[in-house]
Amino acid sequence: MKLITNNYELTKLIIQDSRAAGTKIPLRFLRTFLNAKPIIEPEYFDVCPILLVHPEVDPMTPFKLSESFYKRLKCKKRCVILEGTGHFPIEQPGVEQMKIAVLTLLNEIENTFESKED
Known part of the structure; x- marks a missing residue:
């Protein structure tokens, strides 16, 4: 997530926000996302x-x-x-x-x- 923006201060805010990059993502979601077929x-x-x-x-x-x-x-x-x-x-x-x-x-x-x- 450190690459989400090219603005250090904004990236820091996004990472700290529990509803944005600071949230937890279930592994099941990631697996489904990465294996999805159109x-x-x-x-x-x-x-x-x-x-x-x-x-x-x-x-x-x-x-x-x-x-x-x-x-x-x-x-x-x-x-x-x-x-x-x-x-x-x-x-x-x-x-x-x-x-x-x-x-x-x-x-x-x-x-x-x-x-x-x-």
């Missing part, structure tokens, strides 16, 4: 568009780990690398980039529904 393999997934917002400076989850799965997705997809952000993205300009990416995706989805209603 219901739909990414090569066949076309249910909805996917937006991957990935921190640029994330020692906890390197982009390579996310990228390999992302590349396998069949659906319409977009990847935005959040400049200057860590795993818990709080740094600018990445936070603004994330906001714009999410709002753009939501707008595209809304426009898709509106055009189907016509």
